[in-house]
Amino acid sequence: AQSVTQLDSHVSVSEGTPVLLRCNYSSSYSPSLFWYVQHPNKGLQLLLKYTSAATLVKGINGFEAEFKKSETSFHLTKPSAHMSDAAEYFCVVSNQAGTALIFGKGTTLSVSS
Amino acid sequence: NAGVTQTPKFRILKIGQSMTLQCTQDMNHNYMYWYRQDPGMGLKLIYYSVGAGITDKGEVPNGYNVSRSTTEDFPLRLELAAPSQTSVYFCASSLSLDTGNTIYFGEGSWLTVV
Numbered sequence: 001a002q003s004v005t006q007l008d009s010h011v012s013v014s015e016g017t018p019v020l021l022r023c024n025y026s027s028s029y030s031p032s033l034f035w036y037v038q039h040p041n042k043g044l045q046l047l048l049k050y051t052s053a054a055t056l057v058k059g060i061n062g063f064e065a066e067f068k069k070s071e072t073s074f075h076l077t078k079p080s081a082h083m084s085d086a087a088e089y090f091c092v093v094s095n096q097a098g099t100a101l102i103f104g105k106g107t108t109l110s111v112s113s
Numbered sequence: 114n115a116g117v118t119q120t121p122k123f124r125i126l127k128i129g130q131s132m133t134l135q136c137t138q139d140m141n142h143n144y145m146y147w148y149r150q151d152p153g154m155g156l157k158l159i160y161y162s163v164g165a166g167i168t169d170k171g172e173v174p175n176g177y178n179v180s181r182s183t184t185e186d187f188p189l190r191l192e193l194a195a196p197s198q199t200s201v202y203f204c205a206s207s208l209s210l211d212t213g214n215t216i217y218f219g220e221g222s223w224l225t226v227v
Contacts, residue, residue, distance in 0.1 A: 009153070043203065043220040044156075090155060098209065099163060100146060100171060101216060103155035 002027040004093045006104035014112050019063075019078040021107045023091030026072065033074045034092040034101070035065055044090070050074065061085070086111045115139045119204045119219035126194040126226045134189040134222050136204030144207045145187040146171075146216070147179065149200040156203065162187055163209075194226045 007022040025031065035047040048059025055067045065076045074091060091104040120135045138145065143164045148156040148171075158171030162181040176198055178190045187206075191198055201223050207216040 041221075044218040046215050049215070099144070099169070100158050100161050101156075103148075103157075105153060105155040 002029075002031060002093055002095055002102055004091050004102060004104040006089075006091050006107050008107050009105070010108045010110070012110040012112065013081045015083055016080050019076070019081045019085065019109065021076040021089050021091075021109065023074045023076065023104060024072055025074060025091075025093050027093060027096075029096050031096075032094040032098075033065075033067060034094075035059065035063070035074075035076050036090045036092055036103075038088040038090065038106075040087070047076070047089075081109075081111045083111050083113065085109060117204055117206050117217050117219040119202070119222050121222060122220070123223045124225070126191070126224065128194060128196065128226060130194050131190070131192050132194065132224075133191075134202055134204070134224075136187045136189065136219060137185050138187075138204075138206040138217070139185065140206060140208075140217065141184060142206035142208055142217075143184070144209055144216075145181065146205040146207075147177070147187070147189045148203045148205065149173065150203060150221075151200050159189065159202075191224075196226050198224065199226045200224060 003026045005024045033050040036044045038044050048057045050057045050067045058064045063078045088106045092101045117138045146161045147159040150156045157173045160179040162168045201221050204219040205216045208214045
């Protein structure tokens, strides 16, 4: 069965420093992978998605993620954190049937000035 | 651009009451979903539909029912509300998940059962 594990429940960074949010997946097939962001009391917004094209995926707001099949990882990065990046981030994988998404438990990103 | 619209946004229910969370999308998407979000648990799939007249259970369907009579609408019904159903509910839609089509989420419905 497919699953996704977000390795950190909480990440704290200072404004202007790099962001790394880690995600590992388990799948017996080639999945589609996504990162979603959720700001407090808001819905979910797609940051980026991997669909078996380029392994380095660029998303909105300066985020990017690299698909590494050998490591079964899909870590999210950003060179320089901004205060507005403070939010909950979800790593997501599609199920094998392609009928639904499976969510990780989320990583809360805090950004201090 | 309406996208995915959920109502109500907030609701307090008493134990044993019933209610329906409404969801409609105007993007002509075939796929629609209901998720619930509990603190520290991510989102769990309740039910999904791949087209009008077709629904299927997700990971946590107990205590819920759905119907899909039209492409646009996918209501979620709670028949006998229980405190364990206190959660934030998200409706979503997509063309499909093939080639990673984007899923669009509603803004959520906060439900408290007391």
